[in-house]
Amino acid sequence: MLKYPCPPNLSIWWNMGSMLFLVLGAQILTGIMLTMNYSADEQLAVVSVDYIMRDANYGWIIRSLHMGGASMFFALIYTHVARGVYYGAYLKNPHVWYSGLTLYVLSMGVGFLGYVLPWGVMSYWGLTVITNMMTVIPGGARALDWFQGGFVISTVTLKRVFVLHFLLPFVILGLSLAHVLLLHTNGSSNPLGLDETNFSVPFHPYYSIKDLAGFALLLAGLVGMTFTFASLTADPLQWQPINKMKTPAVIKPEWYFLYAYAILRSIPHKAAGVFTMFAAIVGVAIFPMISAEESFQSMKVCPPARLMFMIWAANFMFLTVIGAQEPTGGWVLAGQFGTILHMGTLAALPLVKLMWESELYMPIEQEEKMGVL
Numbered sequence: 273m274l275k276y277p278c279p280p281n282l283s284i285w286w287n288m289g290s291m292l293f294l295v296l297g298a299q300i301l302t303g304i305m306l307t308m309n310y311s312a313d314e315q316l317a318v319v320s321v322d323y324i325m326r327d328a329n330y331g332w333i334i335r336s337l338h339m340g341g342a343s344m345f346f347a348l349i350y351t352h353v354a355r356g357v358y359y360g361a362y363l364k365n366p367h368v369w370y371s372g373l374t375l376y377v378l379s380m381g382v383g384f385l386g387y388v389l390p391w392g393v394m395s396y397w398g399l400t401v402i403t404n405m406m407t408v409i410p411g412g413a414r415a416l417d418w419f420q421g422g423f424v425i426s427t428v429t430l431k432r433v434f435v436l437h438f439l440l441p442f443v444i445l446g447l448s449l450a451h452v453l454l455l456h457t458n459g460s461s462n463p464l465g466l467d468e469t470n471f472s473v474p475f476h477p478y479y480s481i482k483d484l485a486g487f488a489l490l491l492a493g494l495v496g497m498t499f500t501f502a503s504l505t506a507d508p509l510q511w512q513p514i515n516k517m518k519t520p521a522v523i524k525p526e527w528y529f530l531y532a533y534a535i536l537r538s539i540p541h542k543a544a545g546v547f548t549m550f551a552a553i554v555g556v557a558i559f560p561m562i563s564a565e566e567s568f569q570s571m572k573v574c575p576p577a578r579l580m581f582m583i584w585a586a587n588f589m590f591l592t593v594i595g596a597q598e599p600t601g602g603w604v605l606a607g608q609f610g611t612i613l614h615m616g617t618l619a620a621l622p623l624v625k626l627m628w629e630s631e632l633y634m635p636i637e638q639e640e641k642m643g644v645l
C-alpha cells in the first residue's frame with residue numbers, strides 16, 4: 273500500500289473506492305450494535321426497532337447512521353461504476369471489473385434484506401414481490417417454499433433474512449480486499465485514459481492524504497445527515513403494522529433500487545420483466561468484452577460515447593423517479609421508454625466507442641499497409 277505506484281493525475285472520482293471501504297466498515301460496526309437489540313421475530317421486530325429508536329441509549333443515532341450509511345454506500349457504488357464506465361477503467365484489468373460487479377450484486381442483496389428487517393408494511397410486501405421473482409425459473413416455486421421455510425412468509429423467513437443480512441457483509445468485505453488485490457496487479461487507470469507506465473508516484477503520502485480528505489468529507493456528510501435529517505431515507509409506511517390481507521397501493525423499495533424496479537414493472541410479462549431487470553443490472557459486464565485492442569480508455573477522447581454516457585446517466589435518474597410512482601397511465605409508458613433507453617445506451621456505449629476508434633485507427637492501418645508509415 274505504501275509504495276504502490278499510482279498515476280499522478282488521479283481525480284476525485286478515484287476516491288470512491290476507499291470511501292466505500294469506510295462506509296462498509298461503519299455499516300458492519302453499526303449493524304453489530306443494532307443486532308444487540310434487534311429481535312428477528314414477526315411479533316417482536318417492529319417493537320425491537322421502536323425500542324432502539326426510543327429507549328436504547330443513542331440507539332436512534334446508531335440506526336440513523338446505519339440507514340444513512342446504506343444510502344451513501346449505494347450513492348458511492350453508482351459513482352464508482354460510472355467512473356469505471358466513463359474512464360474505461362474496465363479495460364485495464366477485467367478481473368477488477370467482474371469482482372466489482374459481483375460486489376454490486378451482493379450489496380444489492382444485503383441492502384434488500386436489511387429493508388425487510390424492521391418488518392413494516394414495505395418490508396413484508398417488498399419481500400413478497402422480490403422472492404416471488406424466483407418462480408419464473410424452473411423449480412423456482414419449490415425453491416421459494418424452501419427459502420420461506422413454509423408456504424407463506426413467517427418468522428422462519430425473517431430469521432433467515434436476518435442471518436443472511438448479518439453474514440453477507442463479511443463476504444463483501446473479503447471480496448472487496450480481493451478486488452483491491454486484483455487492482456494492484458495491473459495498477460489504476462487514470463483520467464486521461466492513456467498509458468502512464470513511464471511516470472508514477474507512490475501511494476503514500478500522495479493518495480493516503482487524498483483518501484483521508486475524502487474520509488473527512490464523507491463522515492461530515494454522514495454525521496450531518498444523521499443529526500439533521502435522521503429519517504430522510506425512511507419510508508413512513510415502515511411504521512405501519514403489516515396487514516397480510518391488504519396490499520398497499522404503492523409498493524416500492526429504497527431510492528437506490530428504484531431504477532431496477534421501474535424496469536421490472538414496465539414489462540407486463542413477469543418472466544421477461546425479471547430477466548430484463550437482471551440484464552439491466554449486470555449489463556455493464558459486456559463492456560470489457562467489446563473493446564478494441566488498441567483502445568483508448570477514456571470517453572473524454574470519444575465525443576459520441578460521451579454524449580451517450582450523459583444520456584445513460586440522466587436516464588438512470590429518470591427511471592429512479594418513475595420507480596417511485598404508482599404504475600398507472602403515463603408513468604407506465606414513461607417507464608417503458610426509460611427501459612428501452614437504458615438497455616439501448618448500455619448496448620450502444622461500447623459499440624460507439626469501438627466504431628469511433630476504428631475510424632481513427634483505420635487510416636493509420638491502411639497507410640501502414642500502403643507503406644506510407
Ligand code: HEM
Nearest residue numbers: 286288289290292293356361362372373375376448460461
Ligand atoms: C463493496 C464495493 C466496492 C469496494 C469496497 C471497492 C473498492 C475499490 C477500491 C478501494 C479501488 C481503488 C480506488 C479507486 O479506484 O476508487 C477500486 C477500484 C476499482 N473498482 Fe471498486 N469497489 C467496489 C465496487 C466496485 C464495483 C461495483 C465495480 C464495477 C462494477 C468496481 C470496479 C472497479 C474498477 C474497474 C476499479 C479500478 C479503477 C482503476 O483502474 O483506476 N468496484 N475499488
